[in-house]
Amino acid sequence: MPSPALVEIRDLNFTYDRRPVLQGINMVFPKGKLVAIMGLSGCGKTTLLRHIGGALKPAKGYVKVDGQVVHELDRDNLYAMRRKMGMLFQFGALFTDMSVYDNVAFQMREHTGLPEAIIHDLVLMKLHAVGLRGTHHLMPSELSGGMARRVALARTVALDPMLIMYDEPFAGLDPISLTVVGDLIRRLNDALGATSIIVTHDVQESLKIVDYVYFMANGVIEAEGTPDEIRASDKEFVHQFVHGEMDGPVPFHYPGGDYRQDLNLRGGHHAGS
Amino acid sequence: MPAVKAIKGIGHRTVNAVWRIGVAARFFLLTLTHSGSGFRRFHLIIKELFSTGVMSLIIIIVAGLFVGMVLGLQGYETLKRYGSESALGSMVALSLVRELGPVVAALLFASRAGSAMTAEIGLMKATEQISAMEMMAVNPIARIVAPRFWAGVISMPLLAALFSAVGVFGGYFVGVVQIGVDEGSFWSQMQSAVDFREDILNGVIKSFAFGIVVTVIALFEGYDAPPTAEGVSGATTRTVVTSSLAILMLDFILTAIMFRGN
Numbered sequence: 001m002p003s004p005a006l007v008e009i010r011d012l013n014f015t016y017d018r019r020p021v022l023q024g025i026n027m028v029f030p031k032g033k034l035v036a037i038m039g040l041s042g043c044g045k046t047t048l049l050r051h052i053g054g055a056l057k058p059a060k061g062y063v064k065v066d067g068q069v070v071h072e073l074d075r076d077n078l079y080a081m082r083r084k085m086g087m088l089f090q091f092g093a094l095f096t097d098m099s100v101y102d103n104v105a106f107q108m109r110e111h112t113g114l115p116e117a118i119i120h121d122l123v124l125m126k127l128h129a130v131g132l133r134g135t136h137h138l139m140p141s142e143l144s145g146g147m148a149r150r151v152a153l154a155r156t157v158a159l160d161p162m163l164i165m166y167d168e169p170f171a172g173l174d175p176i177s178l179t180v181v182g183d184l185i186r187r188l189n190d191a192l193g194a195t196s197i198i199v200t201h202d203v204q205e206s207l208k209i210v211d212y213v214y215f216m217a218n219g220v221i222e223a224e225g226t227p228d229e230i231r232a233s234d235k236e237f238v239h240q241f242v243h244g245e246m247d248g249p250v251p252f253h254y255p256g257g258d259y260r261q262d263l264n265l266r267g268g269h270h271a272g273s
Numbered sequence: 274m275p276a277v278k279a280i281k282g283i284g285h286r287t288v289n290a291v292w293r294i295g296v297a298a299r300f301f302l303l304t305l306t307h308s309g310s311g312f313r314r315f316h317l318i319i320k321e322l323f324s325t326g327v328m329s330l331i332i333i334i335v336a337g338l339f340v341g342m343v344l345g346l347q348g349y350e351t352l353k354r355y356g357s358e359s360a361l362g363s364m365v366a367l368s369l370v371r372e373l374g375p376v377v378a379a380l381l382f383a384s385r386a387g388s389a390m391t392a393e394i395g396l397m398k399a400t401e402q403i404s405a406m407e408m409m410a411v412n413p414i415a416r417i418v419a420p421r422f423w424a425g426v427i428s429m430p431l432l433a434a435l436f437s438a439v440g441v442f443g444g445y446f447v448g449v450v451q452i453g454v455d456e457g458s459f460w461s462q463m464q465s466a467v468d469f470r471e472d473i474l475n476g477v478i479k480s481f482a483f484g485i486v487v488t489v490i491a492l493f494e495g496y497d498a499p500p501t502a503e504g505v506s507g508a509t510t511r512t513v514v515t516s517s518l519a520i521l522m523l524d525f526i527l528t529a530i531m532f533r534g535n
Contacts, residue, residue, distance in 0.1 A: 053408055079410035093405035096397075110411050 006031045006163060006195040007052060011061035014047060021047050023219045025061070034189050034196045036206045038241070039216035040250065045199040048216075049165050052197065053087060054078045065163065083111055086161035090168040092152035094140040100127070100151050101136040107158045126154040129191075130184055146177025150184065157188055163195050164188070170202040178202070182209050203242050207231065215241065217250070297493045303414050304422050304492070310412070311419025318420045318427075325386040325421070326428030330435070332385050333378055337436035340377060341443025344368055348444070349452055359458035363466030365444030366437075370467060370476040371532075374437030376524050379483035381436075382429055383516035387491035390421055391512040394495025395505035403496075418496065422488050429484025430477050437476070475531045479524065486523060487516045 007029035014022040021044045029035050037045050050056045051063050054070045063070045065081060073081060094103050104123045108114055114122070127133045130150040140148055149169065156164060169185060170178050186209040189196040200206050207213070207227040215223040215230070215238055223230070223238045230238060240248030256262070311318065348364045394417065397403050403413045441463075448454040467473065491512045498508035 055404070055407070079412075082408060082410035085408070087405070087408040089401045089405055091400065093401040095402055095405075096400070097393075107409050107411075110409070110416075 004031055005029060005064075006066060007197070008064040009048075009051075009061070010064075012048070012051060012058050012063060013060035014044075014051065014056065015059050016047075021219050022051075022058075025216075025219075025221060027214055027221070029195055029197055031195050032189075032193060033211045034186060034198065034209060035212045035214070036198045036200060036210040037214045037216060038201060038203065038206065039222075040201065040241075043216045044219045045216055046167055049087075049167055049197065049199050052163075052165060053085065054081065083107075083159065084161055085163045085165065086156035086159070087165045088149070088152055088156045088167065088169055090171055091145075092140075092148040094143075094148055094152055094155070096140050098140075099136070100132070100138050100140070100143070103140070103151060104136075104155045104158055106155065111159065122158075126158055127151070129157075129188070130154045131180070144177075146173050146180065149173065149177070149181055153181070153184060153188070157192060157194075160192055161194060163197070164192075166196065166198040166200070168200055169198060170200055170205050178205055182206075185209060203244075207242075296497070297489065300493050300496065301489050304418050304489070307412060307415040308419045308423065310415040311423060314416070314420065317416070318423050321421045321424030322428060325382075325390070325424045326432065329382060329385050329428070329432055332381050333432045333436050334439050336377060336381055337374075337439035338443040340373055340436075341365060341369065341440030341445075342447045343443075344373075344440065345444035345447030345452075349448055349454065358454050360462050360466075361444065361448045361454050362459035362461075362463035365448070366441055366463045366467050367472060369437040369440040369444075370472050372476075372524070372528075374440065375433045375476050375480040375483060376520060378433040378436040379429065379480060379487060379520045380517055382425075382432060382484075383487045383491070383520065384513055386425065386428070387487050387512050387516050388509050390425070390488070390491040391495040391498070391509045392505060394418075394421075394492060395498035395500075395508050398496065398498060399500035399502075399505060418492050421492055425488030425491070426481065426484045429487070430480040433476065433480035433483075471532075475527075478531075479527050482523060482527060483520050486519050490516045490519060 005028045007027075009025055009027040012022050012025040013020070025044075025048065027037075027048075037048060039045050047056065051058060052065065052070065054073065057071045062072075066084070068077075068081065070078070070081065094100075095106065098106065101123055104126050105119050108119045108122060112119075124133055124136065127136055130153050132147060132150055132154070135143065135147065135151065140151070143151060153169075166185060169181055173181060182205045185196065185198065188194070198206060198210065207230065210227060212226055213224065213230050214221055217237060223233060223235050225233065230242065233239065233242070236249050239245070240250055344365045345361065348361050348368075349358060352358050352360055352364065394403075397417070403417070406413045406416060445459060449456045449459050494508040494512045494515070495505075498504045
């Protein structure tokens with residue numbers, strides 16, 4: 001029997017500055033699963049994530065999280081919902097005026113009445129889980145990119161969220177950090193019994209860890225399936241994306257005017273000559 | 274037609290400016306309504322008092338000392354013409370507590386603390402720290418803006434008072450120690466000329482008003498800055514320029530109200 005859905009998106013439409021960004025999106029994220037949303041930069045992936053987090057309101061359709069329509073929630077209920085969510089931002093978004101320890105302790109201090117002694121132990125456990133217990137006294141500026149991302153991951157799961165969202169978690173990481181972060185995402189999802197959504201364009205790393213994939217292009221879902229189905233897909237777009245080919249339905253050139261006219265050429269000769 | 278285009282441009286800018294003032298007013302109201310939770314996190318206000326108030330002490334003390342010394346020199350030269358050198362103390366003190374203390378301290382505060390606030394909040398926005406806070410169900414207005422606002426409002430009158438006090442000592446040093454004005458008349462004339470309500474209290478009210486204006490402008494510009502390097506630098510410049518002009522305009526209005534008919 002398939003898992004019940006934690007997040008359900010139905011006929012989601014969003015327009016920015018009269019430009020349609022999302023058009024009729026339908027997605028389901030079952031409980032306990034790790035689902036990737038892939039696509040080229042600017043295809044609407046992050047916009048979709050912001051709808052799930054309640055940062056944007058749709059023009060049409062809805063996002064339901066744990067049975068509640070997100071955009072219909074008032075501020076208090078939205079904040080109550082967000083306490084059950086975690087989000088890892090593209091470059092970590094660690095608070096630069098706080099130490100690693102205080103970053104991870106931030107939500108515990110804000111949302112729980114836990115005594116400092118218990119917060120201390122919890123923070124060290126979370127940092128230990130991402131392999132960075134020894135960095136608790138450092139400031140974010142003293143961390144490498146990969147370490148900052150792992151600390152941010154520890155902060156994201158500080159309150160054991162039911163839903164974890166990752167916005168480009170692999171961007172700018174070296175190959176070792178990339179594998180470490182990918183492995184952590186999978187293990188944390190399973191250990192916490194959470195549901196995870198990864199927005200990424202890193203195909204190879206994502207296909208290794210996720211349960212299901214949605215491919216987006218120009219605000220619509222182009223393809224979906226399990227990692228094996230995606231690898232075996234004969235759809236031109238998916239094939240080009242997965243194998244990183246230059247030729248295919250995704251053009252290399254940004255649309256522009258006539259090349260010859262731009263170079264001021266007429267009949268193979270420069271108009272001025 | 275160029276004329277129509279120019280009129281359109283002026284209209285567009287005017288509408289934008291009015292719109293921005295409205296957004297800033299709404300931001301100010303939100304800051305006030307979320308101040309309750311800001312005060313519950315009093316340690317944050319203390320932390321911000323350090324970075325806005327304590328870290329501005331050096332510039333305020335040095336500037337106050339030199340302004341007082343210049344006042345002492347200029348005042349002595351002018352008063353000597355009328356044979357009133359003994360009134361130097363009252364001249365220095367009145368100039369400082371009524372005008373120069375609140376105004377110059379506020380201008381320095383805008384350049385030093387206001388610009389730092391704008392840059393810090395602008396960068397927090399550019400690096401998604403504010404979005405991260407919102408996603409963690411923590412209101413950034415209550416957690417980031419309100420403590421900084423109150424720290425600015427508390428710091429400003431204290432810094433202005435310190436500026437005036439140091440300035441008086443600067444005037445004393447030049448007038449009494451260096452030039453040789455009678456020490457007794459310097460202090461006694463000052464004591465009899467400076468009125469607590471008319472001069473000192475009005476000066477405190479001015480610096481309190483400047484504190485509100487400068488801090489709100491600095492916080493709003495940072496919070497509203499486009500999340501780019503260019504956006505943050507532009508917002509920081511706007512903070513200094515807008516705050517400085519607002520201080521001078523507000524100073525005229527407050528002076529006109531306070532000292533009308535005196």
